[in-house]
Amino acid sequence: APYLSVSAEESDFDPNYIISDEEIQNSGSMNREDIQAFLEDYKSYLTGYRSLDAENANRTASDIIYRAAIKHRINPKYLLVKLQKEQSLITNSSPTQKQLDWATGYGICDDCSMSDPALQKHKGFGIQVDSAAAIIRWYYDNLSMQPWIKRTGQSYIIDGQLVRPATLATAFLYTYTPHIHGNQNFWTLWQKWFDQVYPDGSLIKGSNSSSIYLIQNGIKRPFKNMSALITRFDPKYILNVPETELKNYELGAEISLPNYSILKNGGNYYLLDYDSLRPFASYEAVRSLGYHPDEIIEANSTDIASFSLGKVITAETTAPLGRVLRVKENNKLYYINDGKYYSITDEKIAKINYPNIPVENATAIELANFTPGDPLKLKDGTLFGITGNNKIYVVENGKKRHIASEDVFNGLGFNWSNIIWVDEFTGLNHPTGQPLYLRSKIQIADTTATGSATTAVEPANEKMYKTPAGETEYISEKFDTAVNTYLIADYETGEVLAGKNIDDVRPIASLTKVMTAYQMMKEGLNLNSSKTYEPADHKAVYHTFRIVAGERIYNRHLFYAGLISSLNTPIKMLVDSVEENESAFITRMNTQAKDWGLKNTIFDSVTGETLETESTAGDYLTIYKKAINNNEVNNILGMKSYQYDELKDIDGQPRHYDDHSNLLALQTHATYNIINSKTGYLDEAGDCLAMLIQRNSDAKKFIIITMGNPDHNNKFSEPSRLTDWTITQF
Incomplete structure (x- = not known):
C-alpha cells in the first residue's frame, strides 16, 4: 500500500509494540476543526471533499472522520493514518474514485477483487471510514468470544517473523493487516505526524543535564557552546523537559559555530547566516565590510559540508545581514535584503527576528529602489497571541499552531511571560497549522495473560459507584449504554422523558459548583469586585489553579475559571467573598435544597471534591434548572472559552485562558446547539455532565444529565450518542 516517506528510523520500529490501547481509543484527541486543519495543512484533496456517510447523509470528509471516531470511540488520528497508509488520501491532491471508494481498505483481502459483487456493500468513502473505526471497536468488544482475533499474551508468526503483541491495539492492527511491512508503514506515519510534541524552533534542555538542543525538522541538534546558542536565540525561550522526552528525538548535527561568523576554508571566505553560507567574492569584500582578521575562524571542509550556499557578498554589498527601515511617509517598518523589501506588519516581528539590527529612518523614494517580497513572519518557536482572541499559538515553519489549552501550555513548559501580542492582520499572515497537544501517556497492557490484558483496556473505573447488578431501573425508552445514570427532560415542563437509575444517590463531583454558583448569586456576589488569593484560606484539595499568594483576580474571572474550567480553588475564593465561614455557607446550600423538596441531596463541600x-x-434536574434561571450563571456556563489578566500579578504570568471543559460545547452539531453545560469528575463519581440543548429543527429544549460514566478516556462519546438519540427520539 502507498505511504508517505518519513524520517523515522526503521531500527526504532518494534513489531511487538506499534501503538498503545490508550492512544488508539482516544477519540477526543481531535475535534472537527482540528481534523479539517490537518487536511488543509497537507493540502489534501479531502479538504473540500464531500461524500455520503454510513447513514447516507452528505457530509464533509472531516465531519465523516470525526463522527466515526466519536461513534466508535476510536482515535481520529488512527483514521487519518489509515487513509494515508491505504490510499495516500492525505497527501494525494487528485486521487482516483477507486482510491476514495476503498479509502481504508476495509473488506479487501490480499486475494480479493474490488469489483467482487459481494464486496460492494463496503464501497464508499463514508462506509470505509466508519467501518475502519467500527472494526477496531468490535475487536475490543468481542475479544473474549472470538478466538481468531489476535491478542496479547500469545505469539504469532507474521511474514516469517515471531511477533508477541504487547498491546491489544497492536494485536488488532495485525488482525486487520496481517503483515509486518504494512504495520511498519502505519507506525512510521504515526511517528511523523503525531508523536513529535515540541515543534520545530523549540529550544529544549533535559531536566538533569546541561545540554541544550534545537528541535529542527523533528530532530534534536545540540549546541556545542553558548556562543553558538546566544548568537541565534534568546536563552529565555529554553524549555526544561523530562529526560525521557529527549530520548524521543533523533540526534542531529551539532551546532558549533557562532552565527554571523566569518569562516575561512582554504582561500575562500564565508559569512555564516544560520543554516547557509554566503561566499565572499574576494578577501577585499571581507575587508570592505570592516571585518578584522582576528574575527575570522578557520574551518575545514567537514565544518562547512552541511551548510547550503547563499548569495555571494561583494565589495558593493552594504549590509549583508539586511537592514530594518522605518519609512517616514507611513511610519511602517520594512526589512531590506538582497534587493528586496519585506513589510513588517507588527514591530514586534523586528524585535524578535532581528534584535541586533538597528532601525534606520528612510523615505518612500528609497524604498522604491527595491522590489517587494512577502510580509515577514515571526521566527519559529515564537509564542504569540492575537489581540482580542483568547488563543495562544507557537510558530513552526511559518505557521501558527494553536496550543490547545492552558494545561498543554504549562505541560510543555512554556513561559507565559514569553508571549507577545500581535494585531489580527499579523496573525492571519501566519497560516494555521496543526493544533499542539501533550504527548499521551503510554500504558503497556499486561502481557502475562490474555485476561489481564483485556482488563487493562476496558473503559472501566473500579472505584466508581455502580448500581448493583439486577437493580438497574429505566424510565420510558431504553438507551443502551455503560453510563450508570442518565436523565433526559423537557426543559419547559420539567417532564422526565427517559432515564436510567435517576433515583440512585451518588457523588456528583464538580456538578456541585452549579449549586454553589446559584447560592452565591442569591446571596449577592458582586462579580465586579475582586479577591486576593490566600493559600491558607482558599487552596482546594484538588488544586490546579495557576496562582500564587497575594495575586488578585476579579470575581467574574474567578467565576469563569470555576465554572468553565471547573477549577476548585477559584470557587473557594468566591465563596469567601460572600461568607467567611464556608461551613455556614454549605449549611445554607443544604437548606435551599430542602426548600426545593430535594430529599436525596446533601452538600458537604462547595466544590464537590468530597464523596x-x-x-x-x-x-439534580431541579438544581440545574433553578441555577440556569440566573442570567449570570446561564451565560457563563454557556461560554465556549475565556481569557483574562490578573488584577494584581506577582509571578509574571498574568494571563489566563481556557476552553470549556465540555468538549462537545466547543463543536458545531448539525441537529442541535448546546446552550450551557457543566462537567464533573471524581474516581468514585465517574464522569458527569449536565447540558441544556436546543434542537435546531423546532427549537425544543432538553436537559440531559449523565452520571457515572466509566470511560474517562472517551468521556464525551456516550453523552454525544445519548444527545443524538434524544434529538431523534423525542
Missing part, C-alpha cells in the same frame, strides 16, 4: 456531596439525577 459525601451526593445527589441523584432526579434531584
